[in-house]
Amino acid sequence: MLRKINCFFHFPKHVSFSSSSNPCTCQLPLSSFPPSSPYLKSLCSNGQLGEALLEMAFQGPAMKFEGYDALLNECVNQRAIREGQRVHAHMIKTCYLPPVYLWTRLIVLYTKCDSLCDARRVLDEMPERNVVSWTAMITAYCRKGYASEALNLFIQMLRSGTEPNEFTFATVLTSCIGPNGINLGRQVHSFIIKTSFESHVYVGSSLLDMYAKAGRIHEARGVFECLPERDVVLCTAIISGYAQLGLDEEALALFRRLQMEGMSSNYVTYASLLTALSGLAALDHGKQVHNHVIRSQLPSYVVLQNSLIDMYSKCGSLTYSRRIFDSMPERTVISWNAVLVAYSKHGKGNEVVELFELMREENEVQPDNITILAVLSGCSHGGLEEKGLEIFYEMETGRFGVEPEIEHYGCVVDLLGRAGRVSEALDFTKKMPFEPTAAIWGSLLGACRVHLNVEIGDSVGRRLLELEPDNAGNYVILSNLYAYAGRWEAVRALRELMKEKAVIKEPGRSWIELDQILHTFHASDRSHPRREEVSAKVMELSVEFKEAGYVPDLSCVLYDVDEEQKEKILLGHSEKLALAFGLIATPKGVPLRVIKNLRICVDCHNFAKFVSKLKGREVSLRDKNRFHQIVGGICSCGEYW
DNA sequence: CTAGGGTTAG
Numbered sequence: 346m347l348r349k350i351n352c353f354f355h356f357p358k359h360v361s362f363s364s365s366s367n368p369c370t371c372q373l374p375l376s377s378f379p380p381s382s383p384y385l386k387s388l389c390s391n392g393q394l395g396e397a398l399l400e401m402a403f404q405g406p407a408m409k410f411e412g413y414d415a416l417l418n419e420c421v422n423q424r425a426i427r428e429g430q431r432v433h434a435h436m437i438k439t440c441y442l443p444p445v446y447l448w449t450r451l452i453v454l455y456t457k458c459d460s461l462c463d464a465r466r467v468l469d470e471m472p473e474r475n476v477v478s479w480t481a482m483i484t485a486y487c488r489k490g491y492a493s494e495a496l497n498l499f500i501q502m503l504r505s506g507t508e509p510n511e512f513t514f515a516t517v518l519t520s521c522i523g524p525n526g527i528n529l530g531r532q533v534h535s536f537i538i539k540t541s542f543e544s545h546v547y548v549g550s551s552l553l554d555m556y557a558k559a560g561r562i563h564e565a566r567g568v569f570e571c572l573p574e575r576d577v578v579l580c581t582a583i584i585s586g587y588a589q590l591g592l593d594e595e596a597l598a599l600f601r602r603l604q605m606e607g608m609s610s611n612y613v614t615y616a617s618l619l620t621a622l623s624g625l626a627a628l629d630h631g632k633q634v635h636n637h638v639i640r641s642q643l644p645s646y647v648v649l650q651n652s653l654i655d656m657y658s659k660c661g662s663l664t665y666s667r668r669i670f671d672s673m674p675e676r677t678v679i680s681w682n683a684v685l686v687a688y689s690k691h692g693k694g695n696e697v698v699e700l701f702e703l704m705r706e707e708n709e710v711q712p713d714n715i716t717i718l719a720v721l722s723g724c725s726h727g728g729l730e731e732k733g734l735e736i737f738y739e740m741e742t743g744r745f746g747v748e749p750e751i752e753h754y755g756c757v758v759d760l761l762g763r764a765g766r767v768s769e770a771l772d773f774t775k776k777m778p779f780e781p782t783a784a785i786w787g788s789l790l791g792a793c794r795v796h797l798n799v800e801i802g803d804s805v806g807r808r809l810l811e812l813e814p815d816n817a818g819n820y821v822i823l824s825n826l827y828a829y830a831g832r833w834e835a836v837r838a839l840r841e842l843m844k845e846k847a848v849i850k851e852p853g854r855s856w857i858e859l860d861q862i863l864h865t866f867h868a869s870d871r872s873h874p875r876r877e878e879v880s881a882k883v884m885e886l887s888v889e890f891k892e893a894g895y896v897p898d899l900s901c902v903l904y905d906v907d908e909e910q911k912e913k914i915l916l917g918h919s920e921k922l923a924l925a926f927g928l929i930a931t932p933k934g935v936p937l938r939v940i941k942n943l944r945i946c947v948d949c950h951n952f953a954k955f956v957s958k959l960k961g962r963e964v965s966l967r968d969k970n971r972f973h974q975i976v977g978g979i980c981s982c983g984e985y986w
Numbered sequence: 987c988t989a990g991g992g993t994t995a996g
Contacts, residue, residue, distance in 0.1 A: 414987095421987090449987050480988040487989095515989035550990040582991040613992045620993075651993040682994040715995050722995090752996070784996080 382411040389415040394428050401432065406439040413443065417450040426458035433467075445471070449478040456485035476502075476510050484516045492520035496529065509536075511545045518551035527559040544572060550579045557586025580608045585617035588624070596621035597630070612638075612646040619652035626940040626967055628660035629861040651679050658687030661938055661965045661972060678710045685719035690971045692981045694727015701736075712745050714753070721756035726971055728983055730764040733757070751779040758785050762792025763985050767801055783813040787822075794822050795985050799830040810842070817843070817850035818944065821903060825947070828900035840905055855919035855941045857927050864930075866922035868914075875926065882925040883916050890955040898948040920949040920966070924956050936963040944968050944986065954978045 385404070388397040397416055401408060413432060420429035433451055436443055443451075448471040455464035468474065468482050479502040486495035499517045502509065509517070514537050521530030534543075534552060542548050549572045556565035569583045580603050587596035600618050604610070610618075615634055622631045635653055643649070650673050657666035670676070670684045681704050688696040701720045704712065717740055724733030737757050740749055754777045761770035770789055774781045786809040793802030806823035813819060820843050827835040856865040866873060873879065887895070902911040915921075920941050927937040937956070945953075945968040957964045958978035966973040974981040 418987095446987065453987060475987095477988045482988090484988060510988085512989040517989095519990075545989095547990045552990090554991065576990095578991045580991085585991065611991095616992050646992095648993045653993095655994065677993085679994045684994090686994060713994095718995060 382409060382415075385412045386415040389419040392419065392423070394419055394423060394425055398428060398431055401435055406441070408435065408439060408441060410444065410447065413441070413447055414450070417447065417454055421450070421454050421457055424458050426454070426460060429454045429458070430463075445473055445475050445478060449475070449481060452478055452481045452485075456481060459489075461485055461489060461491075474502075474505065474507065476507050476513060479505075479507055480510070480513045480516065483513065487516050487519045492522075492526065495520040509540070511542050511548050514542055514545075515547040515551045518548070518555050521555050522558045524559060526555070527561070530555045530559070544574070546572060546574050546576055546579055550582045553579065553586065554582045557582070557589065560590060562586060562590055562592065575608070577609050577611050577614060581611075581614045581617055584614065585620065588617050588621040591624060593621040593624035597625065597627075612643055612649045616646075616649050616652040619649075619656045623652075623656045623659040625856075625858075625863060626660045626938070627858055627861075627863060628657075628662065628938070629858060631656040631660055633861075645674055647673070647675060647677050647680065651677070651683050654680065654683040654687065658683070658690065659967070661967065663687055663691055663693070676710065678713050678716060681710060682713070682715045682719055685716065685723060689719050689723030689726055691974065692726045692728075692971065692983070694724050694729040694732070697723030697727060698729065698732055698736075712747060714747050714750055717745060717747050718752055718756060721753060721760065725756055725760040725763055726982070728763070730760045730766075733760045751777075751782060751785075754779060755782070755785045755788065759788045759792075762789055763795075765792075765796045767792050767796055767798045771801055771805070783809060783816070786812065787816075787819060790819065790822055790826075791985075794826045794829075797826070797829055799826060799832075802826045814846050815848055817848050820848060821850075821901075821946075824903055825900050837905070840903060843903070851943060853919050853941065853943050855923040855939055857923045857937065857939050859927075859930055864923070864926055866919045866926065868917045868919055868922075873926075875929070876922075878929065879922050879926045880917075882929055883921050886921075886925060886928075886952075886956070887916055890952065890959065893955065893959055895951065895955050898946075898951065901946045901948045915948050918946060918949050920945060921952055924953060924964070928956070928960060928962070934961060936965060938965045938967075940967045942969065944970065945973065950980065950986075954980060 385397055385400045388400060397419065401412065401416060404412065413436065416432045417429065420432065429451070448467060451467045452464045455461070455467065464482055464485060468478060471478065479498065483495050483498050483502070486498060495517060499513070514533065518530060518533060520526065521533060537543050537548060537552070549568055553565045553568040556562070556568060565583060565586050569579065572579065584596050584600050587593070587599060596618070615638060619631065619634060622634065638649065650669055653669045654666050657669065666684060666687045670680060673680060685697055685700055688700065697720055701716070704710070717736070720736055721733050724730065724736065734757065737749070737753065739745070740747060740753065754773070758770045758773055761773060767789070770792060774785060774789065786805050789805050790802055790809055793799070793805060802823070806819070806826070809819050810823070820839055824836050824839050827839065852867060852869070854865055854867050856863050864873060866879070897912050897915050899908060899911045899915070902914050904911070904914065906914070920939060923939045924937060927939065931937070945966060950973065953964045953966055953973070953975055955978070956962060957975040964975040966975065968986065971982065971986060973986070
């Protein structure tokens, strides 16, 4: 209605203006009034999409490029798909022939409104396409995770003779992520070199990320070093590349170097850095990053807060972890998962269950498969097998909206095995709808070792060795079990088999952080400046502990040497070195926080209990899977890990 | 008009 009034107001003015240039205009019928593009544009820029659509209807076939452009622009801004469809329909009805630009705006509109089919239809039906139209569609497929559609379309684009540009390359490479995409990615890389886009930062970041995510970190680094220009995203990509591969020291070192060279950081950079610090359990560094984040008054980014939750928990500080979680103005499922995992790894089963109940009560975010995994493994580590089973059966009814996957079944096997219900666990693996993985057999074997079930352990262990002949850990556990049972012949046979298959054990490393320095120890590495002193201290402790009842567990040594040698090997284990160093280098009563890259061995676990009891230190040991919080000789793991 | 890096688990 408003428009009509306006129209009449404008009428006389318009006629007088037009008549001066073209005297015939005043006789034209009403429908051919020259349209008021500025008016339509102002409606659009005010966000009055409804009014603007009325104006469009009023103008009918007189609609011009500017009007459509303004309308589509605002539809994109508002993600207004229905309104956009009306504009689209109007073009068709009035036989308007849009230029490529407008067709492309339609594609963009549909992709931003998650209507990829509509977008694709436009692309297929428009009379001609340019690089932007193709790229917009490819980008949409990439973002939605439709990698093969994206790549097919890219190929179709090349066949059509359209030259890709830097936008196309930056986006299409994100669909070459993963082991299968790498070959195609290399081809795209050579194409990029041929077309001279290889020094473009956006293209470079994408390329780098592709190599990093395929585990080809040297190639990623090569791309990084060759780029003439660097920005935050590129620097973050290489740092997170290292961090995601567990190359935490490299990530940290590179961050330091780049920072000295003047790199700017943003919240993504910090999140990636925190991932590396979590891996290293570098609490002092982590706190420094946290302080920096607070001081620089960054807005509250959920992603960054999530990283902080994880960092504190993996550095052993559950309190801080929870504090971050509680202070967050908004949380995603990842925030909940991170804090659930935190409690789970610390063996706090009750807290896990409590928090999960709170999550369901608040009902702001829906649990996902990882949530349930964290809860189940929390119940397992926390000794709540009945509760865990209850939750698993509830999951099977579909109550959480998450379908049970093989990992969930694995948790139940772990749960039953840990509770000593080993044969039930074995039955469960037979009944579950998945083929058991090596991890599941491994957890069952662990249960057999702890509960000394040689019969099941024997058959499970054999299957496991067939399935995973290269994993040294399996040989160790099975050998432990045979040793407990006094089956020395079997121990020997296992050792032969290991030699035959040339299984290489990943070297065990342990470290401890003192004043922002990580002191790393390794059984056969003598590079630490105080290494001699540390070894002497271990010997001294061993003597002292033996008087108090410590008996070295020689079954932890797989080498075929005499007992004296075995004991010597045990005393060289990296965990003991790190503990001894902690005792030497910190004042009495200070808790010791030791991190190990592998599972901790039974003997070292025992040794640590003596440290806590006889030396009056709380010992926090983080191994590959979980935390061992040892106070007064009692460990939070309940002797099962 | 079209583009790159990120947090939980394993």
